[in-house]
Amino acid sequence: MLRKGIALAALGLAILAAPAAQAAGGALPPKDVAFSFEGPFGKFDQAELQRGYKVYREVCSACHSMNLMYFRNLGQKGGPFYDPKYKNPNDNPYVKSIAKDYQIKDIDSETGDVIDRPGTSADKFPSPFPNEAAARASNGGAYPPDLSVMAKARHHGPQYIYSLLTGYKNPPAGLKVGTGQHYNPYMAGDVTAAWTGPHDKVPPGGFIAMAPPLAAGQVSFDDGTKSTIEQQSKDVAAFIAWASEPKMEERKAFGLAAMIYLFIFAGLLYASYRKIWKNVAH
Amino acid sequence: MSGHSNYEPKTGIERWLDTRLPVVRLAYDSMIDFPTPKNLNYWWTFGGILAVCLGIQLVTGIVLAMHYVPHVDHAFASVERIMRDVNYGWLIRYMHANGASMFFIAVYIHMFRGLYYGSYKAPREVLWILGCVIYLLMMATAFMGYVLPWGQMSFHGAVVITNLFGALPVVGEAITTWLWGGFAVDNPTLNRFFSLHFLLPFMIAGVVGLHIWALHVPGNNNPTGVNVKSKEDTVPFHPYYTVKDGFAIVVFLIMFATFVFYNPNALGHADNYIPGNPLVTPAHIVPEWYFLPFYAILRAVPDKLGGVLLMFGAIAVLFVLPWLDTSKVRSMRYRPTAKLYFFIFLLACLVLGYCGGQLPDDHVIPHLSTFKLLDADLNSFVWLSRIATLYYFAYFLVILPVLGLTETPLPLPESISEPVLSHPANAPAGAAASPEKRG
Numbered sequence: 001m002l003r004k005g006i007a008l009a010a011l012g013l014a015i016l017a018a019p020a021a022q023a024a025g026g027a028l029p030p031k032d033v034a035f036s037f038e039g040p041f042g043k044f045d046q047a048e049l050q051r052g053y054k055v056y057r058e059v060c061s062a063c064h065s066m067n068l069m070y071f072r073n074l075g076q077k078g079g080p081f082y083d084p085k086y087k088n089p090n091d092n093p094y095v096k097s098i099a100k101d102y103q104i105k106d107i108d109s110e111t112g113d114v115i116d117r118p119g120t121s122a123d124k125f126p127s128p129f130p131n132e133a134a135a136r137a138s139n140g141g142a143y144p145p146d147l148s149v150m151a152k153a154r155h156h157g158p159q160y161i162y163s164l165l166t167g168y169k170n171p172p173a174g175l176k177v178g179t180g181q182h183y184n185p186y187m188a189g190d191v192t193a194a195w196t197g198p199h200d201k202v203p204p205g206g207f208i209a210m211a212p213p214l215a216a217g218q219v220s221f222d223d224g225t226k227s228t229i230e231q232q233s234k235d236v237a238a239f240i241a242w243a244s245e246p247k248m249e250e251r252k253a254f255g256l257a258a259m260i261y262l263f264i265f266a267g268l269l270y271a272s273y274r275k276i277w278k279n280v281a282h
Numbered sequence: 283m284s285g286h287s288n289y290e291p292k293t294g295i296e297r298w299l300d301t302r303l304p305v306v307r308l309a310y311d312s313m314i315d316f317p318t319p320k321n322l323n324y325w326w327t328f329g330g331i332l333a334v335c336l337g338i339q340l341v342t343g344i345v346l347a348m349h350y351v352p353h354v355d356h357a358f359a360s361v362e363r364i365m366r367d368v369n370y371g372w373l374i375r376y377m378h379a380n381g382a383s384m385f386f387i388a389v390y391i392h393m394f395r396g397l398y399y400g401s402y403k404a405p406r407e408v409l410w411i412l413g414c415v416i417y418l419l420m421m422a423t424a425f426m427g428y429v430l431p432w433g434q435m436s437f438h439g440a441v442v443i444t445n446l447f448g449a450l451p452v453v454g455e456a457i458t459t460w461l462w463g464g465f466a467v468d469n470p471t472l473n474r475f476f477s478l479h480f481l482l483p484f485m486i487a488g489v490v491g492l493h494i495w496a497l498h499v500p501g502n503n504n505p506t507g508v509n510v511k512s513k514e515d516t517v518p519f520h521p522y523y524t525v526k527d528g529f530a531i532v533v534f535l536i537m538f539a540t541f542v543f544y545n546p547n548a549l550g551h552a553d554n555y556i557p558g559n560p561l562v563t564p565a566h567i568v569p570e571w572y573f574l575p576f577y578a579i580l581r582a583v584p585d586k587l588g589g590v591l592l593m594f595g596a597i598a599v600l601f602v603l604p605w606l607d608t609s610k611v612r613s614m615r616y617r618p619t620a621k622l623y624f625f626i627f628l629l630a631c632l633v634l635g636y637c638g639g640q641l642p643d644d645h646v647i648p649h650l651s652t653f654k655l656l657d658a659d660l661n662s663f664v665w666l667s668r669i670a671t672l673y674y675f676a677y678f679l680v681i682l683p684v685l686g687l688t689e690t691p692l693p694l695p696e697s698i699s700e701p702v703l704s705h706p707a708n709a710p711a712g713a714a715a716s717p718e719k720r721g
Contacts, residue, residue: 040543067359068366073366145556149362149555152547153552154552157552188565247366247372252543254373255542255543258543262532262535263536265532266532269525269532273528273529276522276525277522277525280320281699
């Protein structure tokens with residue numbers, strides 16, 4: 001009994017210590033915004049993806065590349081412009097017309113000259129800058145990260161993106177913000193070095209080179225949705241979540257079938273097990 | 283594989299084959315007729331579960347290798363291409379990535395089961411050592427596999443782990459250069475890791491064959507630890523354990539599928555979706571969860587070489603365990619004192635795993651500074667790791683050797699059947715139950 005008591009006490013201590021170990025300081029936890037694609041049955045909202053793509057295209061894409069995305073992706077199953085009439089997304093006229101608006105660098109196969117030609121659905125999203133040095137030169141030395149898998153590259157990706165975009169705040173008094181820098185409590189980092197206030201009251205978050213990118217009414221939504229900063233942020237976060245995991249809906253649908261199969265199989269095996277072992281004392 | 287064979291070829295072709303290459307006899311003796319103790323509990327199903335894990339990793343891995351590009355400029359994008367453009371590529375890749383974690387969950391349960399029930403003791407020492415070899419090969423394979431997507435954690439994890447060999451005196455630098463195939467972790471490193479990551483699983487499969495062979499000579503241990511005495515103690519492997527293992531395997535697969543389909547990235551680190559960049563070091567470099575206890579042991583020692591030696595020592599000590607434990611009683615069911623120390627050992631391993639994921643200097647209990655001992659505050663993860671590390675080694679090097687000589691074990695049952703038959707659930711109707719005894 002005593003032994004059990006000691007073991008239990010030790011276990012209890014370990015459990016108590018666990019939540020206490022959260023690191024102090026750092027960025028604020030992301031805002032708890034609900035998305036349609038959460039949970040085992042969650043799906044992307046196509047209208048939201050269309051709005052989100054528009055925000056990316058009109059605002060983000062000025063600086064941020066999406067190197068893993070092709071225009072055809074926009075028309076594939078589950079994508080913002082999927083149309084069941086066009087099973088092959090390359091045939092989707094809407095996708096084709098979006099691609100055509102871009103000029104893509106290519107080599108003329110006759111002359112070998114570098115040319116610009118209109119994009120096709122098989123082309124990648126073009127990068128805003130020809131290379132990293134050019135991107136840094138245009139952005140005060142900072143390199144805008146590629147957004148293709150951004151929702152997977154941060155903890156609580158979609159919530160993080162939403163929080164970062166809506167979370168810009170005037171720096172608290174006592175915080176020195178360098179030129180070309182902006183204070184954001186949701187940005188990872190440590191502002192202790194720039195803080196002149198009391199040591200135990202270091203503000204959360206970090207500095208980010210990106211100026212607040214969104215403004216109310218900056219993107220006009222074709223479906224009449226009111227274009228607030230929150231709406232734009234949520235929509236673009238959903239779009240990036242889709243771009244990061246374009247097969248999420250297929251995955252969850254497959255998962256449901258797999259689960260039903262596995263549960264039935266487990267039940268049958270358990271019944272067989274009971275039957276086979278019925279007459280064995282064990 | 284050993285002992286008397288009850289196989290009787292029934293058809294002409296079986297008779298013909300049996301006198302030339304008795305593979306059907308081998309399969310019959312080891313998977314159908316094999317006498318297995320009838321009292322094995324669900325902790326014994328993890329051997330079968332591990333075989334399934336290895337199979338899944340091999341099949342998914344071979345398909346992934348058809349699409350993966352082992353080059354520093356293309357590896358990251360090729361993995362994403364698998365997830366986006368290859369038919370069911372997302373399924374194959376998520377099964378493989380989560381499969382590694384599932385493999386380790388199963389192997390840890392399998393190992394702790396062996397520790398608890400004394401499955402490493404005579405005559406199963408070689409069986410245990412082969413298991414340790416498999417575990418070592420698994421760790422090497424998993425580490426090299428994690429490098430292949432060439433994300434930030436892949437790259438910097440590879441830098442940290444390969445640099446460990448640099449701590450060895452005299453030959454350290456030459457060994458790291460040789461491992462890297464150059465003067466830094468770069469394309470040659472990725473290429474050889476890919477090659478070895480493809481090779482090692484087949485070596486694991488080979489050692490698994492030996493492991494099963496070594497199992498089938500003395501036969502299974504069992505929860506009582508008492509040897510099989512008569513035919514009454516056993517049942518044939520098929521259908522009794524095929525169906526029990528089968529049920530356990532499917533339950534395990536349900537847990538596996540929950541991760542693959544609904545939370546595929548929960549066990550990984552978000553930073554590994556950032557392409558590897560030698561010029562940007564992540565804020566915290568942490569290995570995958572299954573290496574965290576060893577990472578904690580590594581960091582518990584202030585000296586780099588000492589840490590490396592202790593980390594490898596933590597695995598090396600497992601190899602000699604059969605000769606460290608002096609107790610003749612296998613199962614801890616009958617060793618109440620040892621049982622207590624075992625559960626503290628289990629706790630120490632979990633604590634080490636937890637510490638491995640934290641910053642060494644962070645406080646265990648927040649906002650409480652105690653006093654500085656040597657190089658760190660006593661209320662820090664580095665000190666918690668040190669205490670747990672001390673217990674880890676003390677368990678093998680002091681507790682198990684001494685306990686076997688000093689403790690008084692409970693009386694052992696005469697045979698496997700005895701405690702089974704004396705169980706109240708199996709008592710003949712009308713027999714008076716003794717109220718002072720439970721079970």
